[in-house]
Amino acid sequence: MNPCHPRVVQKSGDPARFRRPGRRWLVLLGCVAALWWGGRVPAQFVDFSLAASASPDSVSPGEAVFYSLFITNISGVTLPQIIVTNQPSGPAELVGATNSFGGFITNSDTGLIFTFGPMAYGQVARLTMSLRPQTSGSFTNEFTVFTLGRTNMTTNLVTQVGFPVADLAIGLTNASTGIFTNDLTTIGLFVTNLGPSAATGVVLTNWLPSAFQLVSVTPPDAATDFSDGALTWPIGTLAAGANTRLLVAVRSPQAGNFQLTAAVGGGGDDPNPTNNVATSTLPISAFISGGLAATVLAQQINPQTGLLEMRVLLTNQLAAPVPAVRLAAAGLPAGVWLYNAAGTNAGSAYVLYNFALTGQSGVELTLEFYTLEREPLSDYTLTPLGVTPIDLSTASTNGMAVTKQLMTPNGFLIEFAANIGRTYTIIYQDGPGTNTWLTVQPSVVAPATRVQWIDRGPPKTRSAPLSVGQRVYRVLEMP
Numbered sequence: 001m002n003p004c005h006p007r008v009v010q011k012s013g014d015p016a017r018f019r020r021p022g023r024r025w026l027v028l029l030g031c032v033a034a035l036w037w038g039g040r041v042p043a044q045f046v047d048f049s050l051a052a053s054a055s056p057d058s059v060s061p062g063e064a065v066f067y068s069l070f071i072t073n074i075s076g077v078t079l080p081q082i083i084v085t086n087q088p089s090g091p092a093e094l095v096g097a098t099n100s101f102g103g104f105i106t107n108s109d110t111g112l113i114f115t116f117g118p119m120a121y122g123q124v125a126r127l128t129m130s131l132r133p134q135t136s137g138s139f140t141n142e143f144t145v146f147t148l149g150r151t152n153m154t155t156n157l158v159t160q161v162g163f164p165v166a167d168l169a170i171g172l173t174n175a176s177t178g179i180f181t182n183d184l185t186t187i188g189l190f191v192t193n194l195g196p197s198a199a200t201g202v203v204l205t206n207w208l209p210s211a212f213q214l215v216s217v218t219p220p221d222a223a224t225d226f227s228d229g230a231l232t233w234p235i236g237t238l239a240a241g242a243n244t245r246l247l248v249a250v251r252s253p254q255a256g257n258f259q260l261t262a263a264v265g266g267g268g269d270d271p272n273p274t275n276n277v278a279t280s281t282l283p284i285s286a287f288i289s290g291g292l293a294a295t296v297l298a299q300q301i302n303p304q305t306g307l308l309e310m311r312v313l314l315t316n317q318l319a320a321p322v323p324a325v326r327l328a329a330a331g332l333p334a335g336v337w338l339y340n341a342a343g344t345n346a347g348s349a350y351v352l353y354n355f356a357l358t359g360q361s362g363v364e365l366t367l368e369f370y371t372l373e374r375e376p377l378s379d380y381t382l383t384p385l386g387v388t389p390i391d392l393s394t395a396s397t398n399g400m401a402v403t404k405q406l407m408t409p410n411g412f413l414i415e416f417a418a419n420i421g422r423t424y425t426i427i428y429q430d431g432p433g434t435n436t437w438l439t440v441q442p443s444v445v446a447p448a449t450r451v452q453w454i455d456r457g458p459p460k461t462r463s464a465p466l467s468v469g470q471r472v473y474r475v476l477e478m479p
Contacts, residue, residue: 054157081117089140093132101125120470164197164268172278178390182346201267202235210255218247255286288386293320308369315362317419324389338366399474411456418446
C-alpha cells in the first residue's frame with residue numbers, strides 16, 4: 001500500500017497513527033517532497049532500452065574496436081540529463097567518438113563521459129566510439145547509463161585482443177664454389193608464411209659482411225634500406241601460404257669464407273622461431289696469378305649467327321698446370337658485349353675454360369661478340385686469370401633430345417624446340433657409351449620457338465666435336 005495515497009493519509013481509526021500524531025505529518029511531508037521531485041522524474045518509472053555492440057569480435061594490438069550504443073528513453077517522462085560513462089579494462093588509445101543527440105563528450109582518467117539531455121520519452125540517442133587496445137588478452141569495455149545520480153543500466157562488451165599466429169620461415173641460398181674477388185654474385189632470400197594466419201608487419205633483414213659491396217636488389221622496387229651492413233626490407237602483410245623473395249647482388253674485393261645471416265620477423269605470434277634465421281657461408285677465392293697469356297689469332301663474322309667470332313690462343317707459360325682459366329674482355333666499345341660470357345668480374349665479362357691447362361701448353365678459345373659494326377675489334381683488353389674449376393656436372397639428364405644435329409663449316413649445329421624467353425641449359429657427353437654429362441657455359445635464353453646453337457669447342461665445351469654421333473646433346477628447360 002502506498003502511504004502517500006489520499007485514502008491512506010486521510011484514513012482515521014488507526015490507533016497507531018493516533019497514538020503517534022507526529023508520524024502523520026512526517027508522512028505527509030515525505031509525500032509532498034516525493035511528489036515535488038518524483039513528479040518530474042518518478043524513480044520507479046525511470047527506464048532505458050540499451051542496445052550495444054562491439055566490432056570486430058577479435059583484433060590484433062594496434063587495430064581498433066568500434067562501439068555503438070543506442071539509448072532509448074522508455075520511462076514515460078522527459079529525462080533532464082543523461083550521463084553515459086565507459087571504463088576499459090586495459091590501456092587503450094582513443095580513436096574517436098560521436099553522439100547523435102548532441103551534448104558534451106569529455107575524457108577522464110577512466111574513460112569517456114557522454115553528457116546530454118533533456119531527452120523526451122521515446123527519443124533515441126546513438127553514441128559511438130573507437131578504441132585501439134594496446135595489449136593482448138580479453139579486453140572489456142564497461143558502459144554505464146546514469147540519470148539524477150541513479151545507475152539505471154550497465155553493460156560489458158568483451159573483445160579478444162591477440163596477435164595472429166603465423167609461422168614465418170626464411171631460406172638463404174648462395175653459390176658454394178666458383179666465386180672470386182670482385183665477382184658479381186647473388187644471394188637469394190626466400191620468405192614463406194606457413195600459416196595458419198596472415199602475418200602482419202613482416203620485416204626481412206640480411207646482414208652483409210663489411211667487405212661486401214651491395215650492387216642491386218631484385219625486385220628493384222622493393223623498399224629496402226641498407227645501413228651499417230644491414231639490408232632491411234619491410235615486406236608488410238604476407239598471407240598464409242604465401243611466399244616472396246629478394247635477390248641481392250653483391251661483390252667483394254677480398255677473398256675469404258664469409259658468413260651470411262638473414263632473419264625474418266613479424267607482428268604476430270610465431271610458434272616456430274627456429275626457422276626465422278638462416279645462415280650460410282659464401283667462399284670467395286683469390287685468382288691464381290702468373291704464367292698465362294692470350295694471343296688473338298683471327299676475327300671474323302659468322303654468317304650463320306651474325307656474331308663476331310674471335311679466335312684466341314690461350315697459353316700456360318709455366319711448368320705447373322693451371323686448374324682452369326677465365327679470359328676477361330675489358331674496355332669494349334659501346335654497344336659491344338661478349339655474347340658467350342659465363343659471368344662478369346668488376347664490370348668485365350669473361351668466358352670460362354673449365355679444364356686444366358698443363359704447363360707449357362695452349363688451347364684455342366672462340367669468343368663471340370655482339371656488335372652492330374660487324375667489324376674487327378681494336379679497342380679492348382684480354383686478361384687471362386687462373387681459377388679453380390667449378391662443377392659442370394648435371395643433377396638431371398632427363399632433358400629433351402635435340403631435333404637436329406649436323407656438321408657445318410662454322411661448327412656442329414643442334415636445334416631444339418623452345419618457349420620464348422625461357423632459359424635452357426645444354427648438356428653433352430662424348431659418345432653414347434660414356435656416363436659423364438657436362439653442362440655448357442653459358443645457358444641460352446630462347447629468342448624464338450626454335451633455337452639453333454653451334455658447338456665450336458672451347459670455351460663452351462671441352463673440345464670441338466669431330467663428327468655426327470661423336471657427341472650427344474640434351475636440353476634442360478630451367479625453372
